[in-house]
Amino acid sequence: MKESAGARIFTVCNYLVLGVIGLITLFPLYYVFVVSFTDPHEYSERNGFILFPAEWSLAAYRYLFSTSAFLNAAGVSAFLATAGTALSLIVTSAIAFGLSRKRLRGRQFILVAIVLTLLFNPGFIPPYLVVRELGLINSVWSLIVPVLTSGWYVILMKSFFDNIPVELEEAAMIDGSTDIGTFFRIVLPLSAPALAAFGLFYAVGYWNTFFNAVLYINDYAKVPLQIVLRNMLVDSSTSTGGATAVEMVADQQIPTQTIKMAAVVISTLPILCVYPFLQKHFTKGVMLGSVKG
Template sequence: MLAQHRNVWAYGAVVGALTVVGLAALFPFYYVVIMSFTAPSAFTTTQLSLFPSEWSLDSYRYLFAVRTFLRSMGISAFLAVVGTLLSLLVTSSLSYGLSRKRTPGRKPLMLAILLTILLSPGIIPPYLVVRELGLINSVWSLILPVLTSGWFVLLMNGFFESLPDSLEEAAVMDGCNEVRAWFSIVLPLSLPAMAAFGLFFAVGYWNTFFSAILYINDFEKWPLQLVLRNLFVEQSALGGGDVAAAMLVGGETIPLEAIKMAAVVCATVPVLLVYPFLQKHFAKGAMVGSVKG
C-alpha cells in the first residue's frame, strides 16, 4: 500500500512538473498574442499584463494597411504552397525510382545522395549556381535550389522500399504503365508520408530567411521572415522610415512593440492552422522508413 501511494505521489509530481514546464513554454506566445490585442493607450502604461485592460485591433489594422507586409505574406504563401508541391513531386518521384531495384545506376545515385548529406558545399557554390542560372532577385531562387535534400530522399526511399513489389506488378498486369501505376497505386498509399514531409517542406518554405538574404536584393520581393527581421532589427521595413511614428489610428500613435507583437502572430498563426489538418497523417508518416516487415 505504501509503495502504491509513493507511485501516486511520484506520478503527480511528474505531471505537475511537466505542467509547469508546458505553461512556461506557452507563456511567451500567450504574452505576444495578448500584447498584440492591447490598445495603444494601455500598452504604453503597462509593463507586464496577463490580460489587456482594453482590447484593440489597431496593430493589425496598421499591418494589413501596409502594402509591404501584405506583399511579403503573399510571397511566403507562394513559397509554401508552390514550393511544397514541387518538393513533394521531386522528392517522392526520386525516392520511388531509387527504391526500385531495377533502376539503372541505382547504387551510384544513392552514394551521390549520401555524399550531399555528409559534405556541405557552403555558401559560395550555391550562390554561383543561382547567379549563373539568372535567378538572382527571383522568388524561384528560394525554391529551386532547395527542392529536395538527401536526408528526405533517404527517408522517403525507406518508406517506398517497404511497399511490396506485387502491388506495382499487379497494376502493370492490368495494363498500367509505370507513370499510371505511380499515380494510381503508389501515391494514394503514400498519403501519410506525403503529409509528414509536406509539413516539413511547408514550414521550411514559410520560414525562408537566409537564402532570401543571399539571393533577393529587391525589397519588394522579400518574404515575410526577412521583413520581420528588418522590423525587429532596423525598425524600417514597413513604412520606409520609423514605424513607431508612421501610423496614427484615431489620432493615437501605435507603439512599435505592439506592431512587432502583431507581426509575430501573423507569421505564426498560418503554420499553427496547418497542423490540425495534417495531424492524423503526421503520426503515421513521422516514422516512415523506420520499420519494415
C-alpha cells in the same frame, strides 16, 4: 495494482514539474498574443506589461494589413509554402520511388551520391554561383530551386516505398498503366502518411525562409515574411521607403511593440492552423523507416 506511496509522490512531482515547464514554454506565446490584441492607449498607459487586456483591439492587425510591404511579404511566403512544398513533394517522391525499384540502372551509384550530399557540405559559395549562373538572383524561384529536395528526406521516403508491394505496380502495368500513371494513381495515394509528414517539414522550411532570401533577394518587394519580421524586430522598419515603424504610426498612436507582436502572431499562425489537419497522417509518417519486417 495498488500504487505505493513513493510511486504516487513521483507521479505528483512529475505532473508539477511538467506543468511548470509547460507554463514557462507557453507564457511567451500567450504574452505575444495578448499584446498584439491590446488596445494601443491601454498598452501605453500600463507601461507595456499586460497579462490580460481590459479592452481588446485589432488596431495593430489593421495597420499591418494596410501596409504594402507586409502584404507583399506575406504573399511571397504563401507562394513559397504552397508552390515550393508541392514541387518538393513531387520531386522527392519521384526520386525516392525510382530508387526503391531495383530495375533502375545506376541505382546504387545514385544512392551513394545522395548519401555523400549528407556527409559533405559545399558551403555557401557553390550554391550562390549555381543560382547566379541560372539567372535566378533576385527571383522568388531562387528560394525554391536550391532547396527543392533533401537527400535525407529522399532516403526516408525510399524506405516507405520499399514497403509498397511490387505486385501492385505489376498489376497496374498489366492493366496498361504507364510508370508515371502508376506513380500518380497508385503509389502517391498510398503514401498519404509520408506526404503529410514531409509536406509539413517542407512547408515550415519554406514559410520560415530567411538566409537564402538574404543571399539571393535584393528587391525588398520580393522578400518573404521573415525578412520583414526581422526588420521590424531589429530595425523597426516596416516599409520600403526606409521610414521606421515609430514614424509611420505616430499619427495613429499605435505602439510599435503591439505591431511587432501582431506580426509575430501572423507569421506563426498559418503553420499552427495546418498542423491539426495533418496530425492523423503525421503521427504515422514520422515513423518512416523505423521498423522493417
